[in-house]
Amino acid sequence: MRLTETDLELVAALQEDGRASFESLAGRVGLSRKAVRSRVLRLIADGVVRVVATVRPDFDGIHANAYLSVSVIGARRDEIARTLAEQDEAVFVSIVAGQASVVAEIRTTDLGRVRDLVDRLRGTDGVAAVETIVYTDVVKEPHLPPPLTTGGAAPAIDQTDRTLVDLLRRDGRASYAELAAHVGLSAAATRARVRHLLDCGVARIVTLVNPTKLGRSVMTGFALDLDGPAPDVLARIGEIAAVDFLARTLGSADAVGTIVTTTTEDTIAVLDRIGTLAGVAGLRSWTHLRLVQERYGAPGA
Incomplete structure (x- = not known):
């Protein structure tokens, strides 16, 4: 796959925020949402990038x-x-x-x-x-995720949290609706759970290049x-x-x-x-x- 300057700019944007929306990526590179979605999916399919969740080793x-x-x-x-x-x-x-x-x-x-x-x-x-x-x-x-923000104490994690982490480790760009369908919560509740996991340092979304x-x-x-x-x-x-x-x-x-x-x-x-x-x-x-x-x-x- 030959990468264009637009592709490289998309890679850089994904390294900054692996879950950046197609709309925000489109605004950054000056293309339509549809065109950006196609380019990002091609970058992933061709093995140029992978967007995944990583977790604390413990x-x-x-x-x-x-x-x-x-x-x-x-x-x-x-x-x-x-x-x-x-x-x-x-x-x-x-x-x-x-x-x-x-x-x-x-x-x-x-x-x-x-x-x-x-x-x-x-x-x-x-x-x-x-x-x-x-x-x-x-x-x-x-x-690795950033240091814990809970004063050193590990946050409480239940099975729903672990399921969400496992899903994000396979696909760090999975939508909240897709994640919600797996765990039986609303998209809003799922988003809140994911944000908590990221904010407290349990997981981190990274773009591997x-x-x-x-x-x-x-x-x-x-x-x-x-x-x-x-x-x-x-x-x-x-x-x-x-x-x-x-x-x-x-x-x-x-x-x-x-x-x-x-x-x-x-x-x-x-x-x-x-x-x-x-x-x-x-x-x-x-x-x-x-x-x-x-x-x-x-x-x-």
Whole structure:
């Protein structure tokens, strides 16, 4: 699919508000509601964007996050990437250029499940080695809901709320009328429930963009060795707009992150900026060649 400037403007608008109405999107790009609806549905059908609800990790009992770097023997890269993508715990899988061939982000209930997945992966034909880095603190994450606004106490959630969240994790743009038909409430009552779930930080509607489909994004992963106070240097790195994700970690690196830019030159400039910060003792990076999976909606979906 060849994207026009109007398509790109619609993508940007959906990233700002995944549930923006077709009317408001039409006003932004200067087209009719019918034309905008057709374009948005095509962007979704072609895999350029996905609009989904994400939830706090504890909503699903998630208490362990890890980053896997997989070295592959011979030409088994695509097969290993597909195998990883089939695992319920793998929310992100990408083929990369660098020391590893495939990287993945794992989200699961506990470190024992991470270990079991790594053991299975190491026993897979074609896997030469698996490097595991465990997250201890997420510094910057574009997909998670904002912090709770209830003074730290988790809001009460009933089965109707959970049903609404599950529906939105499949389709973050589902209308209130469609959602209401599933839960047996009025559209107004359903809207109030959804707004409460979003406002109190249980869920968040996000627009996931496939950079390889977008055609003009360069995605680069990096790992850091630190020799200074981690919170200070990581806070400075997190303030860099091109840094899309950043986590403090245990293992072969003190932190891992992702940079998204529009050109290779921009990526080099950001890496140079990070590598020369006080407190950064070492930096290594890898280039994402093809996104295999990005699944921040319902587990296993």
